[in-house]
Amino acid sequence: MTRSRNFSLILLLIVALCSGAPSTDADRERRLEWWRDARFGMFIHWGLYALPAGYWNGREVPGIGEWIMNHAQIPVKEYEKLAAKFNPIRFDADQWVAVAKNAGMKYIVITAKHHDGFAMFNSKASKYNIVDATPFHRDPMKELAAACQRQGIRLCFYYSQTQDWHEPDGIGNNWDFPDESKKDFNRYFQAKVIPQVRELLTQYGPVGLIWFDTPRNMTREQSSQLADLVHTLQPACLVNGRVGNGMGDYDSAGDNQISFAKGTREWETPVTLNDTWGFKRDDNHWKSSEVLIHQLAMTLSQGGNYLLNVGPTAEGIIPRVSVERLAEVGQWMKVNSESIYGSTAGPYPYDFPWGVMTSGKSKLFLHVFHWPKENTFTLYGLKTKIGRAELLSNRGWPIQFKQQRTKDPEHYTLTLLIVPQPAPDAADSVIALTLTGKPEVVTELQQQPGRKVTLPAHLAEIHGSTAKLDTRGVVEHWTKKDEWVEWKFQVSQPGTFAIRVITSEQKYGNGWEGGHHVTVGVGGKTLDAVIKNDGKLDNPGNPYWPYVISKVGTVTLDKAGEYQLSLKPQSIESPKGYGLTLVSLEMEPM
Numbered sequence: 001m002t003r004s005r006n007f008s009l010i011l012l013l014i015v016a017l018c019s020g021a022p023s024t025d026a027d028r029e030r031r032l033e034w035w036r037d038a039r040f041g042m043f044i045h046w047g048l049y050a051l052p053a054g055y056w057n058g059r060e061v062p063g064i065g066e067w068i069m070n071h072a073q074i075p076v077k078e079y080e081k082l083a084a085k086f087n088p089i090r091f092d093a094d095q096w097v098a099v100a101k102n103a104g105m106k107y108i109v110i111t112a113k114h115h116d117g118f119a120m121f122n123s124k125a126s127k128y129n130i131v132d133a134t135p136f137h138r139d140p141m142k143e144l145a146a147a148c149q150r151q152g153i154r155l156c157f158y159y160s161q162t163q164d165w166h167e168p169d170g171i172g173n174n175w176d177f178p179d180e181s182k183k184d185f186n187r188y189f190q191a192k193v194i195p196q197v198r199e200l201l202t203q204y205g206p207v208g209l210i211w212f213d214t215p216r217n218m219t220r221e222q223s224s225q226l227a228d229l230v231h232t233l234q235p236a237c238l239v240n241g242r243v244g245n246g247m248g249d250y251d252s253a254g255d256n257q258i259s260f261a262k263g264t265r266e267w268e269t270p271v272t273l274n275d276t277w278g279f280k281r282d283d284n285h286w287k288s289s290e291v292l293i294h295q296l297a298m299t300l301s302q303g304g305n306y307l308l309n310v311g312p313t314a315e316g317i318i319p320r321v322s323v324e325r326l327a328e329v330g331q332w333m334k335v336n337s338e339s340i341y342g343s344t345a346g347p348y349p350y351d352f353p354w355g356v357m358t359s360g361k362s363k364l365f366l367h368v369f370h371w372p373k374e375n376t377f378t379l380y381g382l383k384t385k386i387g388r389a390e391l392l393s394n395r396g397w398p399i400q401f402k403q404q405r406t407k408d409p410e411h412y413t414l415t416l417l418i419v420p421q422p423a424p425d426a427a428d429s430v431i432a433l434t435l436t437g438k439p440e441v442v443t444e445l446q447q448q449p450g451r452k453v454t455l456p457a458h459l460a461e462i463h464g465s466t467a468k469l470d471t472r473g474v475v476e477h478w479t480k481k482d483e484w485v486e487w488k489f490q491v492s493q494p495g496t497f498a499i500r501v502i503t504s505e506q507k508y509g510n511g512w513e514g515g516h517h518v519t520v521g522v523g524g525k526t527l528d529a530v531i532k533n534d535g536k537l538d539n540p541g542n543p544y545w546p547y548v549i550s551k552v553g554t555v556t557l558d559k560a561g562e563y564q565l566s567l568k569p570q571s572i573e574s575p576k577g578y579g580l581t582l583v584s585l586e587m588e589p590m
């Protein structure tokens, strides 16, 4: 008995060791703990590409800065010369970390090696690194690790595992190495990637996470080799989703995308402050701090983390405008961070005309982007009794409120009686509601105070097989006219409404298709319309996807109660295959 038990224990141990200590769900939970609490991090894209800063041979190279070697097809021998000139003597690790900390960020993810293949750390595995190949001779990762320790921020590394334009066997460089048949990706992977990731996890103390990228050709074996290596060397270190093959601890949203991702796995969205990751001298397309704060709150309201990028110069300076924007976000964070750290997605399945909601422990945080013009604030559908309402900017001065419930139809109204004017914060004033029990809300769509009805695509019933929700919660690939959508919703204040359909352009405005004939059926009436460009809708949360408004017509709903609305195409124009890219249908009170 004892012998066979001992034997099985030993067997178990052997199995565990041989399989590279497989990581369990419990391990993953433990790793995610700090990350869930942190919510807000700094991305840093820094490398040789900061020297050309968007220009090659006197010409501006379009696109993101860190891709200049690829976009301008710069030969390895030419690009390598940048290393001899890279001398960021004004780099100050403590100052960088202080910028992150002052913004309210809890972790830093810095490019240890980007697609250009140049290691920004001391590497024995490749001489093509900042200590050996530049006049700088310092290891900025070592200095950052120490500064992060001092200031209580988690240091994390970005590492490009597939694309390496410096290596003949890496992915992506077909100008120096055009012969694909000669390439052996696994040779590069074992000779450079594995040793360098090992260095990152053994030379700099505790690492919060490794942010892999562009998984492309990664096999299941390679993804798991990498994830296991990380988890074996540092069991507390997370691996992001772009390690490939679903082997990450959490998912990464598409770049610059605020996803609709409620209830799915943990996720994070990487966002640029201007339009580039790596420094570009002439990219002055900075997002306002208002947009940044909205994006932060929107991401968190969907349960995601927000990773905001800076691209330091070749001298080692974080651009002044970036520092300013982050300081502004930090000002907001100083007042409102209770609604950020450790928060989870809001309980409602939709956003509000005024903003979004995040959840805390026994609290709801209302992020009010559009402050009411009147002196009251109304929320429908909250069933839980609240004990207190207050502005995070004015704690200790509770706001008077009343909660009402009517039956037939069942309706819940919370009214905050006196709210101050003007808005306490022009970008996002946060109201905290302290709950007396578990949060319970009406999840069916309903007309909002102010009488507007918004029917988002992600809450529609989609009758079709090709039209599908993308990760933004937008219906894509709707090209068949026999596919249609419908919604159910509650109306509490009847009246006349102007209906408009909101559709989305492709990313960066690269294409939009209209001319579709549709019918909208609601309340026993049918409206005919053509989806056409009647104007642009401001879409600051997802600024790289412009939204288009199409007017449909007006409709009168003359009694309160439940309604159904259907949107059916009679024809869809889709020469490019985009078709009807549906964001929502809106009913504006008239």
Ligand code: JFZ
Residues within 6 Å of the ligand: 064, 066, 067, 213, 214, 253, 254, 255, 270, 277
């Ligand atoms: C990648 C990199 O190529 C880029 O240089 C930068 O580092 C960025 C953070 O990540 O670019 C991507 C990767 C994935 C998507 C878009 C851009 N995506 O899934 O939409």
